[in-house]
Amino acid sequence: MAQPVDDVANQVVQLNAARKLVLGDAAFYPQIISGILPIVGPHARLELRRWGADFLAETFSSPMLPPVQKQQLAPNVLQSIQETLLLPETDSAVLQSLVQTVASLYPLLFRHIVNHPDDKQSWEKMNAIKQDILRRMDSFTCPVKICCVKFLQRVVQVQTSGLIADPRRPDQNETSLAIVPRAHAVLAIPHLEAEASGLLDRLLGVFQEETSDALLVNATLNCLAPLIRTRSTIANKIITTILDFYPAKHVHPPFTPTVRVSVKSMERTARALLINVIKKNPSHPLVGKMQVHIERLMQSRVEMTEDASRKRGFPVEPTDGLDNAKRVRLDAVAPPLLQIPPMAPGPASFDKLFTLTQDIGLSSFDVKQLPSDLVVKIAVPLLAQVNQSMLxxxxxxxxxxxETVTKEQNLARQQQQQQQHPAVDDDDDYEPEYQPMDVPESGPEEADAVAPEVPEVQPDLVSLGSFVLPQPPPLSEEEAAEVGRSAVSRVFSMINAAETEPSTKNKSQQQLGFSRLAGSNFDREAWVLLLTRLATRAPAGLESGDKLGKGQVGKRSPMISDSIRETLYRYILEDFRGRLSIGMTWLNEEWYNDRIQMSTAASRRDDGEESEINxxxxxxxxxxxxxxxxxxxxDSRDIKVIVRFLSEIPEVTVHITQRVASLAKDPERVNLCVQALMYLIMFRPPAREMCLNTLEDVYQTYEESRPAAGKVLAKWRPQQTQPTEQANGATESAPPAAAQDTTTSTPAE
Incomplete structure (x- = not known):
């Protein structure tokens, strides 16, 4: 039953008063929504349905209403929205507002279902509304389709995994599949992911249609920006699709002003999206392709739209004369004909080839007498005034x-070869070593007959022989060393570049040790391994193979390996905490190479070689x-650094333990020294006695180390700590016997 017009007007006035009330105080939203739903439901008049749809869209997109209250109100309005969409509604305003409301409700209801899996009925209503919108989307008008694009973007954003900012506060995290438990009673993650993938393809399908609507394309581009920013799993797919989209190719002539404006708007929107992505993420792997695509967008728009707007060009007519049937009709004047004299007789030359005048004075004038600047000043104005037809x-x-001269020369050359070949072929008495080019000299009479004809028949204009690059000069030792240092610096630049690139190596892969290939891949480890082996294995045998006399040891010239070692040393010290692994790789290679060289030298001595190999x-x-x-x-907090260094080096020597013992000179680093030596004592048994001697020396020398060092020595050498504890009250005397035995108890390596 239709309501009177006056009643509808009064109800609209009351509804507007209610809207002013909630805009002033958001606390009244729950009461107002529960009160107006029966009034603006699916059975109300069109004016009331429009007002209700607008109010719901405004409510669930208002920043004044907290998200918690929106989640509480979301299930209450689903029934009214579903019933309104089931009606044969044709009003675009109602449909627009309802689709906008559903787009705002979807993430709210999704989070509500995550927290309340028992409310299965609300999720079924939302799925029914979603399927109805997706089914009728293609039949909607353009304004409603734009709202559907926003709805698709919200669904894809919710049904893909996002980042978890703080696992301890799930209410503060973004609504996505990441907040859904694996064993949820209502939400099935695989089905939601599959549906999101299909809806994303449907959203991107507007870029692959033969004819594109500028409004839909611009709306889709504006909705894709949040997906690129917040969903890294699908960002590359979206960007790749945009890179394949050229607005000028999706429109068809005639290029009216409306079409040109549409192409320009799509091009500007796509360009703005790509520029925004580059600004937000300058290190994106597709930055280069996006920059190239931006330039192509501008170029394609200029070619397709601006060329079509230009005026029609003039008709193309021959420049050297017009057809007789067109002269009278077009009133055209035939161009003047240039009289070309025949080429002067005699041998062909550039002078005769380019002489077109019959004036003897002009043809005999030598232009070389004029200065070059004067010739330029004369030639440029003359060329600007030359008649195109005469030129x-x-x-x-x-x-x-x-072409005529070339044909005559080729014909004369062929005739000359035909005259020479029978004379060569008739004589069958030549020796085998004679070549066809060794023709006997002709007599005086034949020379007089042939000589005048050769320069006239063969005026070769260009004659080139074989070209061979000269050998480069040999490099001196200084130049070779400089080239080597530059090569090393380039390799180090590759290491720095590899440090900035994300590593794609699987950490679970097995390390092959000394037998691994140095060039298996192009990451930082491969370049470091290449450098270390260039410094250690490449010059192996060259340093020790020189037969140096006594007193000449150490007088060899610097090698490229020394330059690599020095550069590695400085590179590691620049950031030794982050590059300690490079130092360990290098030292292990050095130790391995030294052992191989020692083994080779020992085998040579066993074979009886007299020369001494150092x-x-x-x-x-x-x-x-x-x-x-x-x-x-x-400092005192770098225990992990020093322990890692001492644990990964291949061999611990007395000098190394003495360097570690020098840390005890600083009272703040005494514990660092004791802990490092204790680690070696516990986990490197071959160096245990050496480290115990060093720790005992530290215990006797530095009083600050006795509390920490005494605990270690009490376990490993309890007899050494007792005399010191008994003599704490006495004056200091000579070092104990244990400290003196330290220098003699070092085991031989």
């Missing part, structure tokens, strides 16, 4: 002359240098 006739005449130990030198560079910068 074309002159160029055609020179081309015909050149093997230089690089490991002992560089491990001490690296340790000396690290120790001054360690």
């Amino acid at each position: 074309t006739q002159a160029v055609d005449a020179i081309r015909n002359r050149y 093997v230089q130990s690089h490991y002992d030198t560089w491990v001490l240098r690296l340790l000396d560079g690290i120790l001054p910068y360690l």
Whole structure:
């Protein structure tokens, strides 16, 4: 039963008063919504349905209403929205507002179902509303389709996994599949992910249609920006689809002003989206392609729209004369004809080829007498005033002359070869070593007959022989060393570049140790391994193979390996905490190379070689240098650094333990020294006695170390701590016998 017009007007006035009330105080929203739903339901008049749909869209998108209250109100309005959508509704305003309301409700109801899995009925109503909108989306008008695009974006955003900012506060995290428990009673994660993937393809399908609507394309581009920013799993797919979209190719002529404006708007929206993505994430892997696509968008728009708006060009007519049937009709005047004289007789030359005048004075004038700047000043104005038709006739005449001369020369050359071949073929008495080119010299009479004809028949304009690059000069030792240092610096630049790139290596892969390939991949570890092996294995045998006399040890010239080692040393010290693994790789390679060289030298001595082979130990030198560079910068909190260093080096020597003992000079680093030595005592048994001697020396020398060192010595050498504890009250005397035995108890390596 239709309501009177006056009653509808009064109800609208009352509803507007209620809207003013909630805009002033958001606390009245629950009461107002429960009161107006029966009035603006599916059986109300069109005016009331419009007002109700607008009010619901405004309510659930208002920032004044807290999200918690929105979640509480969301299940109450689903029934009214579902019944209204089931009606044969054709009013665009009602449909627009309802779709906007559903787009706002979907993440709220999703979070409500996550927290209340027992409310299965509300989720079924939302699914029914969603399926109805998706089914009727293609039949909606353009304004309603734009609202449906926003709804699709919300569904895809909710049904894909997002980031968890704080697992301890799930209410503060973004609504996505990441907040759904694996064993949820209502929400099935695989089905939701599959549905989101299909809806994303449907959302991106507007870029693949043959004819695109500018409004829908712009609305889709604006909705894709939040997905690219918040959903990294689908961001690359969206960007790749946009990179394949060219607005100018999705429109068809005629290019009316409306079409040109549409193309321009799509191009500007796509360009703004890509620029925003580049600003938000400058290190995105597709930045280069996005920048190229931005330039292509501008270029394609100019080519497709601006070219179509230009005026029609003039008709193309021949420049060297018009057809006789068109002259009278077009009132065209035939261009003047240029009289071309025949080419002067005699041998062909560039002078005769380009001479087109019959004036003897002009043809005999030597232009070389004029200065070049004067020739330029004369030639440029003359070329600007040349008749195009006469210039074309002159160029055609020179081309015909050149082709004629070329044909005559080729014909004369063929005739000359035909005359020479029978004379060579008739004589069968030549020796085998004679070549066809060794023709006997002709007599005086034949020379007089042939000589005048050769320069006239063969005026070769261009003659080129074989070209061979000269050998480069040999490099001196200084130049070779400089080239080597530059190569090393380039390899180090590759290491720095590899540090900034994300590592895609599977950490579960097995490390192959010394037998692994240095160039298996192009990550940071591969470049470091390449450098270390260039420094250790490449010069192996070159340093020790020189037969140096006594007193000449250490007088060899610097090698490229020394430069690599020095550069590695400085590179590691720049950030030794982050690059300690590089140092460990390097020292292990040095130790391995030293042992191989020692083994090779021993085998040579066993074979009876008389020459003495000096093997230089690089490991002992560089491990001490690296340790000396690290120790001054360690503090009491760097126990992990020093323990890792001492645990991963291949061999611990007396000099290394003495360097570690020097940490006890600083009272603040005494515990660091004792803990490092205790680690070696416990976990490196071959160096245990050496480290116990060093720790005993530290115990006797530095009084601050006795509380910590005494506990270790009490376990491993209890007899050494008792005399010191008994002599604490006495004056200091000579070092105990245990400390003196330290220098003699070091085991031989």
